[in-house]
Amino acid sequence: MPEKAxxxxxxxxxxxxxxGSQTIPxxxxxxxxxxxxxxLALMGPSGSGKTTLLNLIAGIDRADSGIMRIGGIDITPxxxxxxxxWRAANVGFIFQFYNLIPVLTAYENVELPLLLTGLSKxxxxxxxxxALRLVNxxxxxxxxxxxxxxxxxxxxxxxxxxxxxxSIIVADEPTGDLDRVSAFEILxxxxxxxxxxxxxxxxxxHDPRAAQEAHVVRNLEKGVLTExxxxxxxxxxxxxxxxxxxxxxx
Amino acid sequence: xxxxxxxxxxxxxxxxxTCLTILSVAVAILSFGLLRTVxxxxxxxxxxxSASRLVTRNSISLVFPLPLSYREKIRQxxxxxxxxxxxxxxxxxIDEKNFFPSxxxxxxxxLELYPEYVLPPDQKAAFLRDRKAxxxxxxxxxxxxxxxxxxxxxxGTIFPGNWEFVLRGIYKGSNKNIDETQFFFHWxxxxxxxxxxxxxxxxxxxxxxxxxxxxxxxxxxxxxxxxTFKNSLAETxxxxxxxxxxxxxxxxxxxxxxxxxxxxxxxxxxFAVSANTMAMTARERLGEYAVFKTLGFSGWHIGAMIFGExxxxxxxxxxxxxxxxxxxxxxxxxxxxTFIPVFNIETKTIYMDIAAALIVGIAAAVFPxxxxxxxxIADGLRRIG
Numbered sequence: 001m002p003e004k005a006x007x008x009x010x011x012x013x014x015x016x017x018x019x020g021s022q023t024i025p026x027x028x029x030x031x032x033x034x035x036x037x038x039x040l041a042l043m044g045p046s047g048s049g050k051t052t053l054l055n056l057i058a059g060i061d062r063a064d065s066g067i068m069r070i071g072g073i074d075i076t077p078x079x080x081x082x083x084x085x086w087r088a089a090n091v092g093f094i095f096q097f098y099n100l101i102p103v104l105t106a107y108e109n110v111e112l113p114l115l116l117t118g119l120s121k122x123x124x125x126x127x128x129x130x131a132l133r134l135v136n137x138x139x140x141x142x143x144x145x146x147x148x149x150x151x152x153x154x155x156x157x158x159x160x161x162x163x164x165x166x167s168i169i170v171a172d173e174p175t176g177d178l179d180r181v182s183a184f185e186i187l188x189x190x191x192x193x194x195x196x197x198x199x200x201x202x203x204x205x206h207d208p209r210a211a212q213e214a215h216v217v218r219n220l221e222k223g224v225l226t227e228x229x230x231x232x233x234x235x236x237x238x239x240x241x242x243x244x245x246x247x248x249x250x
Numbered sequence: 251x252x253x254x255x256x257x258x259x260x261x262x263x264x265x266x267x268t269c270l271t272i273l274s275v276a277v278a279i280l281s282f283g284l285l286r287t288v289x290x291x292x293x294x295x296x297x298x299x300s301a302s303r304l305v306t307r308n309s310i311s312l313v314f315p316l317p318l319s320y321r322e323k324i325r326q327x328x329x330x331x332x333x334x335x336x337x338x339x340x341x342x343x344i345d346e347k348n349f350f351p352s353x354x355x356x357x358x359x360x361l362e363l364y365p366e367y368v369l370p371p372d373q374k375a376a377f378l379r380d381r382k383a384x385x386x387x388x389x390x391x392x393x394x395x396x397x398x399x400x401x402x403x404x405x406g407t408i409f410p411g412n413w414e415f416v417l418r419g420i421y422k423g424s425n426k427n428i429d430e431t432q433f434f435f436h437w438x439x440x441x442x443x444x445x446x447x448x449x450x451x452x453x454x455x456x457x458x459x460x461x462x463x464x465x466x467x468x469x470x471x472x473x474x475x476x477x478t479f480k481n482s483l484a485e486t487x488x489x490x491x492x493x494x495x496x497x498x499x500x501x502x503x504x505x506x507x508x509x510x511x512x513x514x515x516x517x518x519x520x521f522a523v524s525a526n527t528m529a530m531t532a533r534e535r536l537g538e539y540a541v542f543k544t545l546g547f548s549g550w551h552i553g554a555m556i557f558g559e560x561x562x563x564x565x566x567x568x569x570x571x572x573x574x575x576x577x578x579x580x581x582x583x584x585x586x587x588t589f590i591p592v593f594n595i596e597t598k599t600i601y602m603d604i605a606a607a608l609i610v611g612i613a614a615a616v617f618p619x620x621x622x623x624x625x626x627i628a629d630g631l632r633r634i635g
Binding site: 052055058060061081084085087088089093095099101102103104112113115116160 | 252256259260263537538541542543544545546547548626627628631
């Protein structure tokens with residue numbers, strides 16, 4: 001990967017949870033740089049702190065200490081309101097269970113983040129239609145989540161993540177609930193977002209084979225970043241036949 | 251606009267639960283409306299009272315009569331414009347269950363003192379002309395199918411014997427608060443009969459109704475009347491018509507208080523039902539609220555959705571309750587007309603229904619909204635899956 005200015009700079013990050021009188025350290029002295037346009041996979045066993053680190057980068061959780069500069073802005077001192085505004089403008093979210101609003105159509109779900117912008121209804125429509133076409137769901141706009149397959153729902157979620165044009169997309173186990181074919185589609189889409197649209201993607205996964213799609217893989221073990229692997233370690237299509245994705249029911 | 255759409259869609263996400271909640275609120279609002287109307291009906295006589303009328307009765311009790319001779323003395327008191335007199339008759343029509351208030355009244359002054367009893371001129375003339383004439387309120391006449399010219403026989407309970415009257419008029423109230431169940435006949439007819447059968451009870455009056463020249467002089471005139479008969483064999487108690495009516499209400503005040511309490515208990519019940527629905531709804535959707543927050547929506551948006559949904563559901567129930575209150579009140583009023591002669595849903599009652607539903611809608615959403623607004627996004631997202 002060519003050298004780029006890091007869009008995510010994390011220094012001396014600590015995070016712990018309180019369980020009763022016990023303090024449980026989750027992240028310890030994390031230093032992490034993520035370049036703009038990079039596709040980074042965060043790996044590690046359950047409870048290693050992957051999702052916590054992702055949440056901190058996305059501004060939906062707060063660190064105990066440390067510096068987090070995202071897109072040149074130190075987000076640690078931001079108030080809840082400012083953080084919400086920052087999130088809406090800068091971060092797109094893809095979740096394992098899609099997290100679509102069931103009473104809204106695909107179109108309405110994708111439109112949600114745009115309601116917080118000053119765009120007119122017509123402008124919103126253009127953006128939503130573009131985003132849904134990008135994920136090949138231009139013909140499913142009026143479908144409700146329950147009328148879509150898991151893969152289609154995740155694609156709607158991706159459209160919702162990209163529609164406000166954020167610089168960073170965070171994905172928490174985006175293929176974890178999908179069958180093999182749908183998982184490939186989602187990973188292809190994410191690659192497309194990186195290569196064609198220059199998005200920075202940070203993906204949490206516990207599956208090493210899914211992580212091979214990323215440019216960089218970082219491992220978390222008991223709250224500590226332990227190793228870095230470069231783009232040579234994975235690559236598009238490599239090992240796909242061995243992925244541990246769920247296969248579709250017969 | 252989008253929030254409204256979301257509120258509407260969310261409200262009917264669990265159709266059965268929402269419909270049952272709406273039904274509960276509707277039934278409660280209907281009950282609340284009916285109970286408030288019963289309470290109001292209790293006071294309708296008080297509200298219909300005129301400020302320019304006084305009532306004079308025996309100071310010991312209404313049961314004890316006053317001499318007819320007091321009439322002229324009362325008429326001579328300064329400030330008195332007109333005096334009428336009468337007796338509670340308490341007659342039975344065919345059977346005891348057929349109750350309606352019946353009075354022997356001096357007819358001419360009665361109609362002058364009570365312009366709210368509206369009689370067509372020909373019926374009024376016929377009533378005044380015929381000594382055995384009677385007039386009945388429209389509701390009573392309708393209830394028993396009476397027509398002008400019909401002979402009506404009442405069995406006296408206080409004044410023994412069977413009393414025959416000819417219906418010469420059917421009065422209507424000048425407004426909906428006027429009791430249209432009463433029955434009036436000539437006091438002279440009763441008095442003359444009493445002279446024949448129980449002479450010692452003749453020339454005895456149950457109460458005097460007095461019209462004032464100036465309503466502001468009610469206190470002075472009352473004192474003057476009572477002063478006139480002080481230290482006599484039958485001392486008087488004069489009070490405004492409102493106070494006189496109120497004395498009847500006071501006798502049953504415990505019932506009124508009980509009904510009022512029950513009406514407020516009904517509100518507490520709908521609060522519990524609505525709060526339960528909203529608590530379940532918000533708990534189920536904590537993950538979704540976290541998603542909204544993740545996307546940048548503020549606590550205000552989340553609060554608006556929860557409060558909006560709660561108010562929407564309770565107001566739908568309120569609307570249904572109000573719609574059904576009118577036919578229910580009509581049926582209730584007609585079934586209870588013997589005891590509650592005036593039973594009309596007031597505009598104020600409707601406003602109270604709406605206010606109660608609104609307060610319940612807001613109160614029911616407070617805790618769920620607080621919880622949803624304050625949940626940490628990470629905790630909310632953890633609930634999904």
